Amino acid sequence: xxxxxxxxxxxxxxxxxxxxxxxxxxxxxxxxxxxxxxxxxxxxxxxxxxxxxxxxxxxxxxxxxxxxxxxxxxxxxxxxxxxxxxxxxxxxxxxxxxxxxxxxxxxxxxxxxxxxxxxxxxxxxxxxxxxxxxxxxxxxxxxxxxxxxxxxxxxxxxxxxxxxxxxxxxxxxxxxxxxxxxxxxxxxxxxxxxxxxxxxxxxxxxxxxxxxxxxxxxxxxxxxxxxxxxxxxxxxxxxxxxxxxxxxxxxxxxxxxxxxxxxxxxxxxxxxxxxxxxxxxxxxxxxxxxxxxxxxxxxxxxxxxxxxxxxxxxxxxxxxxxxxxxxxxxxxxxxxxxxxxxxxxxxxxxxxxxxxxxxxxxxxxxxxxxxxxxxxxxxxxxxxxxxxxxxxxxxxxxxxxxxxxxxxxxxxxxxxxxxxxxxxxxxxxxxxxxxxxxxxxxxxxxxxxxxxxxxxxxxxxxxxxxxxxxxxxxxxxxxx
Amino acid sequence: xxxxxxxxxxxxxxxxxxxxxxxxxxxxxxxxxxxxxxxxxxxxxxxxxxxxxxxxxxxxxxxxxxxxxxxxxxxxxxxxxxxxxxxxxxxxxxxxxxxxxxxxxxxxxxxxxxxxxxxxxxxxxxxxxxxxxxxxxxxxxxxxxxxxxxxxxxxxxxxxxxxxxxxxxxxxxxxxxxxxxxxxxxxxxxxxxxxxxxxxxxxxxxxxxxxxxxxxxxxxxxxxxxxxxxxxxxxxxxxxxxxxxxxxxxxxxxxxxxxxxxxxxxxxxxxxxxxxxxxxxxxxxxxxxxxxxxxxxxxxxxxxxxxxxxxxxxxxxxxxxxxxxxxxxxxxxxxxxxxxxxxxxxxxxxxxxxxxxxxxxxxxxxxxxxxxxxxxxxxxxxxxxxxxxxxxxxxxxxxxxxxxxxxxxxxxxxxxxxxxxxxxxxxxxxxxxxxxxxxxxxxxxxxxxxxxxxxxxxxxxxxxxxxxxxxxxxxxxxxx
Numbered sequence: 001x002x003x004x005x006x007x008x009x010x011x012x013x014x015x016x017x018x019x020x021x022x023x024x025x026x027x028x029x030x031x032x033x034x035x036x037x038x039x040x041x042x043x044x045x046x047x048x049x050x051x052x053x054x055x056x057x058x059x060x061x062x063x064x065x066x067x068x069x070x071x072x073x074x075x076x077x078x079x080x081x082x083x084x085x086x087x088x089x090x091x092x093x094x095x096x097x098x099x100x101x102x103x104x105x106x107x108x109x110x111x112x113x114x115x116x117x118x119x120x121x122x123x124x125x126x127x128x129x130x131x132x133x134x135x136x137x138x139x140x141x142x143x144x145x146x147x148x149x150x151x152x153x154x155x156x157x158x159x160x161x162x163x164x165x166x167x168x169x170x171x172x173x174x175x176x177x178x179x180x181x182x183x184x185x186x187x188x189x190x191x192x193x194x195x196x197x198x199x200x201x202x203x204x205x206x207x208x209x210x211x212x213x214x215x216x217x218x219x220x221x222x223x224x225x226x227x228x229x230x231x232x233x234x235x236x237x238x239x240x241x242x243x244x245x246x247x248x249x250x251x252x253x254x255x256x257x258x259x260x261x262x263x264x265x266x267x268x269x270x271x272x273x274x275x276x277x278x279x280x281x282x283x284x285x286x287x288x289x290x291x292x293x294x295x296x297x298x299x300x301x302x303x304x305x306x307x308x309x310x311x312x313x314x315x316x317x318x319x320x321x322x323x324x325x326x327x328x329x330x331x332x333x334x335x336x337x338x339x340x341x342x343x344x345x346x347x348x349x350x351x352x353x354x355x356x357x358x359x360x361x362x363x364x365x366x367x368x369x370x371x372x373x374x375x376x377x378x379x380x381x382x383x384x385x386x387x388x389x390x391x392x393x394x395x396x397x398x399x400x401x402x403x404x405x406x407x408x409x410x411x412x413x414x415x416x417x418x419x420x421x422x423x424x425x426x427x428x429x430x431x432x433x434x435x436x437x438x439x440x441x442x443x444x445x446x447x448x449x450x451x452x453x454x455x456x457x458x459x460x461x462x463x464x465x466x467x468x469x470x471x472x473x474x475x476x477x478x479x480x
Numbered sequence: 481x482x483x484x485x486x487x488x489x490x491x492x493x494x495x496x497x498x499x500x501x502x503x504x505x506x507x508x509x510x511x512x513x514x515x516x517x518x519x520x521x522x523x524x525x526x527x528x529x530x531x532x533x534x535x536x537x538x539x540x541x542x543x544x545x546x547x548x549x550x551x552x553x554x555x556x557x558x559x560x561x562x563x564x565x566x567x568x569x570x571x572x573x574x575x576x577x578x579x580x581x582x583x584x585x586x587x588x589x590x591x592x593x594x595x596x597x598x599x600x601x602x603x604x605x606x607x608x609x610x611x612x613x614x615x616x617x618x619x620x621x622x623x624x625x626x627x628x629x630x631x632x633x634x635x636x637x638x639x640x641x642x643x644x645x646x647x648x649x650x651x652x653x654x655x656x657x658x659x660x661x662x663x664x665x666x667x668x669x670x671x672x673x674x675x676x677x678x679x680x681x682x683x684x685x686x687x688x689x690x691x692x693x694x695x696x697x698x699x700x701x702x703x704x705x706x707x708x709x710x711x712x713x714x715x716x717x718x719x720x721x722x723x724x725x726x727x728x729x730x731x732x733x734x735x736x737x738x739x740x741x742x743x744x745x746x747x748x749x750x751x752x753x754x755x756x757x758x759x760x761x762x763x764x765x766x767x768x769x770x771x772x773x774x775x776x777x778x779x780x781x782x783x784x785x786x787x788x789x790x791x792x793x794x795x796x797x798x799x800x801x802x803x804x805x806x807x808x809x810x811x812x813x814x815x816x817x818x819x820x821x822x823x824x825x826x827x828x829x830x831x832x833x834x835x836x837x838x839x840x841x842x843x844x845x846x847x848x849x850x851x852x853x854x855x856x857x858x859x860x861x862x863x864x865x866x867x868x869x870x871x872x873x874x875x876x877x878x879x880x881x882x883x884x885x886x887x888x889x890x891x892x893x894x895x896x897x898x899x900x901x902x903x904x905x906x907x908x909x910x911x912x913x914x915x916x917x918x919x920x921x922x923x924x925x926x927x928x929x930x931x932x933x934x935x936x937x938x939x940x941x942x943x944x945x946x947x948x949x950x951x952x953x954x955x956x957x958x959x960x
Contacts, residue, residue: 097822104825108631119629127623134622134834135615142614143607146805149599151588182662186828197700198678214826220677325626327832342577345584346694348666352807354614355832 008043009050016051017060020071021391026457027384028377031061031069089242091201091222092441096213099438106427113455113464116423116432118259118320118407120454124378125323126362126371133361134354142354150353152345154180154330158356161363162330169291170304170314173332179341180330182351184289184317185211187331190347191285191313192252194339196221200249203242205234207410207439207448209259209287212252223441224248230401230410233258233265236272243280250283256300257290257406260439260450264300264404274306283336285313290406292321292372295380300405310334318359320407320454321372326355376405383409383453389462390451393469395476409451413472416479419449425471431464488523489530496531497540500551501871506937507864508857511541511549569722571681571702572921576693579918586907593935593944596903596912598739598800598887600934604858605803606842606851613841614834622834630833632825634660634810638836641843642810649771650784650794653812659821660810662831664769664797665691667811669699670827671765671793672732674819676701680729683722685714687890687919687928689739689767692732703921704728710881710890713743716752723760730763736780737770737886740919740930744780744884754786763816765793770886772801772852775860780885790814798839800887800934801852806835856885863889863933869942870931873949875956889931893952896959899929905951911944 019025032040037048052069055061062072107117137145153159159175166173181187196202198220204212206225216223226234226242234253242248256264265273277284286303294300304314313336317329333340344350362368386409387402399412413419423435434452436445455461499505512520517528532549535541542552587597633639639655646653661667676682678700684692686705696703706714706722714733722728736744745753757764766783774780784794793816797809813820824830842848866889867882879892893899903915914932916925935941 097826100825101818101822104632122623122627125627127626128619130626131619131622134626135617135619137615139608139611139615142611143602144805146607146610146614146803147602147605149799149804152584182828182831185826189827193698211826211829214822218673218823218826319629323626324629324829325624325833327828327830338581342581342694343698345580346577346665346691346698347669348662348807349691349804350807351662352832352835353805355834 009047009054012041012043012048012051013054013058016055017058020060021388025071026381026388027071028381029071030067031071033068089203089224089226089238089246091224091246094213094217094223094441096210096438096441097217100210100214103423103432103434103438107432109427109430111430112427113431113461115451115455115464115468116434117452118454119324119452120320120375120379120407121456123456124375124454126367127323129365129367130323130326130358130362134358137354137357141357145353145357148353150350150356152179152341152350154178154351155353155356155360157360158328159330161360165363165368166332169299170288170302170332171307173304177332177334177337178330179333179337179344180328180351180356181317181344182348183319183324183327183329184287184315185215185329187315187317187329188212188252188285188287189215190340190343191315191331191333191336192216192219192221192250193343194333194336195283195285195313196249201246203239203248203251205253205258205261205263207260207436207445209254210434210438213438213441225440225442228258228261228263230261230263232269233261233263234273236269236276239273240276243276243282248280248282250285251277252285253287253303255286255288255291255302257293257403259290259406260408260410260434262401262403262406262408262410267301270301270303271306274303274312278309278311281311283311283313285315288314288316289320291316293376293379293407294405295376295383296404304332307334310336313340321375322359322362322368326359327351328355328359378456379407379453382455382457385457386451386453386461386465389465390469393466394472398472403453407452407454409453411449411451413447413449414476414479415447417447417472417475419445419447421475422449422468422471426468429467429471431468433468489527489534492521492523492527492531493534493538496535497538500540501868505551506861507551507868508861509551510547511551513548569683569704569706569718569726571704571726574693574697574703574921576690576918576921577697580690580694583903583912583914583918587912589907589910591910592907593911593941595931595935595944595948596914597932598934599804599932600800600855600859600887601936603936604855604934606847607803609845609847610803610806610838610842614838617834617837621837625833625837628833630830630836632659632821632830634658634831635833635836635840637840638808639810641840645843645848646812649779650768650782650812651787653784657812657814657817658810659813659817659824660808660831660836661797661824662828663799663804663807663809664767664795665695665809667795667797667809668692668732668765668767669695670820670823671795671811671813671816672696672699672701672730673823674813674816675763675765675793676729681726683719683728683731685733685738685741685743687740687916687925689734690914690918693918693921705920705922708738708741708743710741710743712749713738713741713745714753716749716756719753720756723756723762728760728762730765731757732765732767733783734767734769735771735782736768737773737883739770739886740888740890740914742881742883742886742888742890747781750781750783751786754783754792758789758791761791763791763793765795768794768796769800771796773856773859773887774885775856775863776884784812787814790816793820801855802839802842802848806839807831808835808839858936859887859933862935862937865937866931866933866941866945869945870949873946874952878952883933887932887934889933891929891931893927893929894956894959895927897927897952897955899925899927901955902929902948902951906948909947909951911948913948
């Protein structure tokens with residue numbers, strides 16, 4: 001190969017890479033065929049091929065057998081990650097509900113671009129299968145579900161399927177260990193009420209999932225926020241310090257792909273955290289709702305799988321991984337089972353059985369695993385495309401997390417920018433975001449915002465990010 | 481007519497009446513035709529007819545055009561009513577949950593005769609219509625329900641139908657005033673949490689619906705029990721005294737066909753109660769779940785219909801009047817709406833939309849009124865048959881309430897008899913009852929029990945009452 005040809009394939013690779021980084025080619029998109037580029041650029045097929053091989057080495061594209069070259073779904077963050085925060089944990093009262101009310105009202109506007117929500121696009125849900133299963137339920141079974149209060153612990157078929165599914169990431173759980181709930185949030189509510197009384201302090205990872213804060217406020221609890229690192233979540237040493245220097249009644253943690261940071265605690269850290277919590281006899285309420293949505297090779301593990309004393313109250317739901325409208329959540333509350341089931345009985349007797357039966361049948365078909373594979377790929381692609389678009393349209397000093405699973409990108413703007421103002425202006429443009437102010441009892445995230453990666457990557461979505469970028473850029477100019 | 485003929489028709493009437501009182505002919509049952517009795521007894525058709533006319537005058541049978549004579553569904557209690565209790569109202573802690581847990585476990589046994597529950601027989605529910613509606617939901621609508629979190633306030637169609645239905649007994653309620661819930665108990669839970677904090681005292685009618693007590697215990701509230709009269713519920717004077725001499729945060733009342741007494745407060749008393757509550761600025765949480773199940777001519781009215789200040793938090797559900805498995809409850813929380821909706825949002829986001837949509841469609845067809853008419857007749861007949869059977873099989877000093885609607889007969893045994901022992905022995909015989917101990921924070925109803933009138937009157941049910949009577953008689957003998 002001559003040196004000129006050598007130069008040519010490298011420069012072509014550079015050009016294509018630049019286009020990828022600018023979002024001209026989006027993650028998962030098929031690149032032009034060898035023959036096309038050969039015709040278009042007048043380069044030899046071999047040079048074009050060399051360029052693709054070079055890009056493959058650089059980790060930017062991937063070859064798919066008999067199909068061609070595709071933009072690789074990114075694993076790496078194109079922008080720098082925010083540094084882990086250092087804070088001193090103190091119990092605080094929470095006042096976020098008024099803000100939450102405003103945000104939710106805005107979210108219900110027609111035609112708003114739901115970047116502030118935590119929902120996947122409809123296209124990513126197995127709606128046809130679910131509605132087919134519901135429609136084909138034998139009349140007798142349907143009528144039984146309508147006629148009877150289901151067991152307070154929940155539909156038995158559903159619990160049996162859940163116990164099979166949890167094997168491998170949550171330990172050996174039998175259907176008797178499980179209580180089904182109206183979504184994950186009811187599971188968390190019942191567990192919190194089972195372990196804590198008004199005035200008690202609850203430890204959480206910060207920035208915090210805003211619904212946790214809203215609930216903590218409603219239940220008259222205090223919150224202790226431990227800053228999370230976008231990669232690894234909360235640090236066991238910091239955790240230990242907080243636990244030993246405060247009277248903490250329970251921990252409430254997203255174990256995998258934390259909302260909003262996307263952090264996943266490494267297995268060894270989870271083990272350390274469990275040991276510390278056990279030593280201080282503090283229950284861990286574990287919300288694993290995003291655990292199935294991993295972008296890597298392997299589903300991350302859970303606190304529950306390491307739980308030897310029954311002090312972990314595992315909570316989850318299919319609202320993110322299947323569909324939210326069926327409200328199929330559950331909890332495995334360990335030694336608190338009797339208290340949780342009593343709380344459930346006394347607040348609502350039981351949840352509707354039909355929805356649980358439908359999801360049980362869906363799980364039984366084996367279609368869930370196929371669906372999950374597809375969903376994970378799509379979410380990963382969408383998250384990559386969003387990350388690239390943010391890098392393209394937002395000011396250069398913007399920092400984002402690139403999640404390894406789950407549904408969010410956490411955006412840290414220049415600290416002079418107030419994301420509540422961005423939120424308000426974005427609302428005018430029919431774009432919702434989640435302002436960082438609602439993710440803490442303090443105002444420490446007032447320059448941050450959370451973006452939903454659940455939406456299908458479309459021109460409208462890209463235009464939305466562009467508009468958001470324009471708003472942020474305007475504020476950056478005003479503040480400079 | 482000769483005096484002998486005169487004598488004969490009276491003695492025949494006496495005989496038939498005795499058979500009715502013994503339960504040989506049950507309320508609603510068709511009596512033998514004139515021709516049959518004429519053939520069977522060798523009496524003239526005219527004498528048999530005279531006897532039936534006599535029984536009609538006595539209020540025991542009713543003629544139905546072109547059909548014959550039927551045992552009248554009783555409006556009167558065959559036994560004497562328990563006297564209204566006189567008690568001094570004081571706030572108390574409640575400890576009933578352990579007992580509740582045992583009772584619920586027993587209720588879940590296979591093949592148990594559910595006299596302790598509060599459910600109608602399956603045959604009384606419009607199951608075919610509901611399952612047909614569910615199966616015929618257009619796929620697109622079904623998929624929309626599966627895909628989306630419904631509005632936190634609940635499905636709009638359902639709320640619109642509810643607002644139409646409530647006209648006439650709950651005032652002019654718009655869909656915006658309504659929040660749907662997972663059954664009535666969730667409505668009550670949210671309302672209680674919205675108006676009261678741990679340590680506050682809640683006024684209730686006594687004997688108390690046990691789930692209210694369980695919930696009050698869970699929420700760390702105190703209870704103040706005002707004894708109810710089986711006819712008229714709580715007395716406004718007693719109510720006023722309790723309110724003026726205690727710090728009461730809210731009232732929680734079954735306004736119609738109270739569980740377990742079956743009492744209905746007369747309209748003028750409701751008005752007095754409302755005025756007193758308004759004067760002291762005390763919210764009334766009104767549970768009207770049995771309001772549609774009146775045995776008389778007219779649906780009784782509600783506190784909500786008299787509510788001028790928005791201090792009434794109306795709660796209800798279709799668990800008794802349609803079917804419990806769909807979990808379609810709702811609340812109209814007046815001025816507390818924002819707090820209630822926030823509590824709902826933060827505990828479970830929203831309830832499943834499909835079930836609400838199905839009930840909305842059922843209401844829209846107009847079939848509900850036809851269904852209700854039938855259900856009310858059946859419940860009335862069943863309650864009468866149960867009352868007669870109790871009078872036949874229980875000791876003579878047994879007193880019962882005969883309800884004017886709703887689903888229960890409250891049985892007061894000789895005060896030496898402990899209904900917990902009856903409960904335990906009945907469980908051995910596969911019969912569940914609700915022991916009175918669970919209906920108060922005190923043990924004042926320990927000789928009482930509640931019987932479910934929702935079950936279809938069958939031979940098995942009569943045998944169950946007979947067995948119960950035998951158990952009670954045995955205890956009466958031991959104690960005499």
